[in-house]
Amino acid sequence: MSRRVWYCPNCGYEVPSRGRCHSCGERLLASPLPELESGPEDDEVGYRLDQWDDETRGRLIEALIGAGIRHRFEEEELVVLAIDEAEVDALVAEATGGNEAPLGNDGQAAAVTTAASKVAHDLYDAADRLRQDPTDMQADVDIGEASAALFTLDFLPPLGDDELAAVGRVTRRLLGALGADEALEDEIRHQAEVLCRLVAPGAGHDEAEQERAMARLEAAARQKGRPAQLPGPVPAPGGAVPGPEGLLDEEAVLAEGSLADEDLGEAEEGGSGQLVYELDEWLPEQRVELSLLLEAAGVAHRWDGTDLAVAEADEAEVDGLFEQVHGLVDEDDEARYRMIEELFGNVDRLANDPADPERQRAFLDSVGVVEQPTPVGLDDAFWWRVRSQGHALKAAVEAGSRSDEISREAALLAEMLHEMV
Secondary structure: OOOOOEEEOOOOEEEOOOOEOOOOOOEOEEOOOOOOOOOOHHHEEEEEOOOOOHHHHHHHHHHHHHOOOOEEEEOOEEEEEHHHHHHHHHHHHHHOOOOOOOOOOOOHHHHHHHHHHHHHHHHHHHHHHHHHOOOOHHHHHHHHHHHHHHOOOOOEOOEOHHHHHHHHHHHHHHHHHHHOOOOOHHHHHHHHHHHHHHHHHHHOOHHHHHHHHHHHHHHHHHHHOOOOOOOOOOOOOOOOOEOOOOOEOOOOOOOOOOOOHHHOOEEEEEEOOEEEEEOOOOOHHHHHHHHHHHHHHOOOEEEEOOEEEEEHHHHHHHHHHHOOOOOOOOOOHHHHHHHHHHHHHHHHHHHHOOOOHHHHHHHHHHHHHHHOOOOOOOOHHHHHHHHHHHHHHHHHHHOOOOHHHHHHHHHHHHHHHHOOO
């Protein structure tokens, strides 16, 4: 005999008795559908929901009731009739935000998709708090927990493989900045901003990010007395590379690593006094960084896939902004290596004779190399530690600290640099 059930639309569970939700305290609602009775195994389909969050489970329960689909829960497994499978698959996709992932009879893929959506939401939420307050200790902890889950994911709908890889790279940079010995608030804020833009589509905040980007651009343009928009379609500043239908451009296959100066983007005349830069070889996070720079400068622009359109009058300014994008400047690796070697030698000598003015001056003249981007092949987090230690030693020398303090800081930096040379 079928039994009646009551459910909580907030917390996503069903029980066989009336009352209040044990979690949120709201009164349980009576389902108009009787619980699905147990039947032959071949006539039923199960969906594992153990990785679903409460809100998504609640949406699915309400969708099932609204569609009149009888069901039951066996612990964390939702069971429906096999004849309802196609309709339930559609409801699952709708409840999880429309992410397209193959659904097996046990619903495992749906659960994985929902888990990925939760990771994106948690990552976005923590990054959003950090870009507002880079000293937020709880957000620091939360970004670490979300990143641990992120690095286990193979996909993060609707992001493609290149965008997921970009999220991983930027997350590592953010973690490196957070873990640095020296406070790097500007860097934390910047990397958190880039991460929010990248992960927004997976977290359901893409529209909010575009509105934020447009507001930044309009404010800067208004301050400089220039137009915020180019003639034509509404711009999509954010670096998410929207295609004609607002979806990610599947043809944006992007190269890893730094780009040479001649690869910074070919500019062509785009009509109506516009230039079009073809940036298909840029990494997703590089296009996001460029968007942020353009917004801050109040430069009107429009993305069409991976192509960027700007006014011809802004060409010189835009070319200057290119040089500020992380990893775009192609450096002479051999010359860079020699500079790091020179710094190592100066630091090592300073550690042995910290009071020598000449050795102090030599160190101060060479420490600027730590301000450059992470060398090719080196972990971002390690380079952040090198930079932080370089700053600490520089501060000690400039402040005229005791010789033993300078020697200790120099020895620490020399040990780090020794791993590189």
